[in-house]
Amino acid sequence: MPEPISPEAIAAALPELWSPRVIGEVDDAYVKVARIKGTLAWHSHDAEDELFYVLRGVLRIELEGDTVELGAGQMWVVPKGTRHNPVADEECLVLLIERKSTLHTGDVVTDKTRPIAEQLRGSPSGVGPVR
Structure with missing residues (x-):
């Protein structure tokens, strides 16, 4: 029988900052x-x-000319083509939903850019991509 997972617990256990992990798939999107x-x-x-x-x-x-601030339990969708810069002054745990074709840092490559193969590896809790 499939077991439910806790996205918050998996995110909290990640060893690296800015290194997303895939915990699920919904059609052509990764969670x-x-x-x-x-x-x-x-x-x-x-x-x-x-x-x-x-x-x-x-x-x-951060957006060009504006900023959106989100607290726990809040969400926002960055529209395609919108330049943005995620910032967390203190540690923050996030859940992302992105198409499978979405590159981690979009149109730029930095030392924080993670390839999808790395994002697909199992999390510390042993949960990899689940359906």
């Missing part, structure tokens, strides 16, 4: 979790929207 602190990078996803849901902490999504 990912990440443990973040600091700044990722200004980037955009030209053909994909990106959903951010805060599990714990506060996430600020």
Whole structure:
């Protein structure tokens, strides 16, 4: 029998910041979790929207000319083509829903960019991609 999982617990157990892990799939999208602190990078996803849901902490999504601030239990969708920069002043746990074609840091590559193969590896709790 399939067992439910806790996205928050999996995110909290991740050993690295800014290294999302795939915990599920919904049609052509991945469900990912990440443990973040600091700044990722200004980037955009030209053909994909990106959903951010805060599990714990506060996430600020900087936009050109605006900012969206999310607390635990809040979500926001970054529309495709929108330049954005996720920032967490303190540690924050997030759940992301992205198309499988979405590149981690979009149109830029930094030392925080993670390939999908790395995002698909099993989490510390032993949960990899689940259906």
